[in-house]
Amino acid sequence: MAHPTRARGRSLIPVRITAVLMGALAAPAGCSAEQRDDWSRLALPEPATEEAPLIGDLWVGAWIAALAVGVLVWGLIIWAVIAYRRRGDELPKQTRFNIPIEFLYTLAPLFVIVPLFWHTIDNQDKITDIRTEPDLTVDVVGYQWSWTFNYVDEDVHEIGTINDRPTLYLPVGQMVRFNLGSPDVIHSFWIPEFYMKQDVFPGQPNAYQVTPDREGTFEGRCAEFCGPFHQSMRFNVEVVPEQEFDAKMDALREAGQTGLVDPPIRGAYDDEPLDPDDPGGDR
Structure with missing residues (x-):
């Protein structure tokens, strides 16, 4: 027979987990509009260029994909722990060389990697495009x-x-x-x-x-x-x-700062001139 204190402690675990999850979900609701905007960018600063959303959307999308994969993996782990928990001294059935499962393990990551790769390359091409004449x-x-x-x-x-x-x-x-x-x-x-x-x-x-x-x-x-x-x-x-x-x-x-200049070969110091005979040396 289980000790009453331990049994009571175990019964409180689901309640505590539920309270933590509800608190995490309710926290953004109590934030200001500015704080919710920060949450929507997932730690990125407020953008200051027209091109920034290309990178910001990719960043947020990658986090959403990672969270979806995490939820799926955590769910499968919890399901396996509950469904196949030990129920006696008998060794559970061992599965080896399961072709369908191994095929699933190979195929499933492609549904995550291929879309992320495609969006990354597409946005990268747009971001690094310098064919437009600048102002x-x-x-x-x-x-x-x-x-x-x-x-x-x-x-x-x-x-x-x-x-x-x-x-x-x-x-x-x-x-x-x-x-x-x-x-x-x-x-x-x-x-x-x-x-x-x-x-x-x-x-x-x-x-x-x-x-x-x-x-x-x-x-x-x-x-x-x-x-x-x-x-x-x-x-x-x-x-x-x-x-x-x-x-x-x-x-x-x-101020006389006209013309285009090249910087010193090594460093720029206020208090000590560079040695022109040793341009690649270390200080």
Whole structure:
């Protein structure tokens, strides 16, 4: 005979599980509209470009597919535990070389992998399509350890240093092409609210285009560990009206930051000049 305390404890387990599940389902109902919007993006920040939904929808869709597979697997596990639980000392029937089940194990994952693969390739082709002529071209150069922004159409530039973050100005509502390059190691150009991230390879230029559709101040960063001062490779992004963007370009001209420049071969320091005889050395 089971101990009464243990029996009572076991009887409370389903009640506790039900309470936890009901609490988890009821939690979003008590959130504000902004919080529910955050939940709908599944941890992604609020998008700031016209192209961001292509990535956001793929992200949410992948989570929905993963949850569906998880629910199915958890359900089968629970069903097997209950239906085939031990009922005595007799060894249950062993199943080996079950062709239908093995066929199901092979076929079922394809119904998940093939749609995800197709949607990924389709969205990737749309996101990386740069055949449309942009309104603005920015040559982005990542180096140890900061960024240079060359505004090609305006013939001005801004250089960042390890101590001073550069600011990238973009006009709202205009398509921008980022031409990415590096003179030293692999970096990764990432503005989280743009959802798009692309590696910056030495000797192998990359490019992508986005159309900022929301004014605001954002933070960009390098998403590839590139050296001991990787954490310094942050930059500010200002998406502003066209008039303010033009004013900023004029300010760069007045400051003498005209022309398109190449960054130092290795690093950009405020407090110590680079050794021109040792461009590839380590600090």
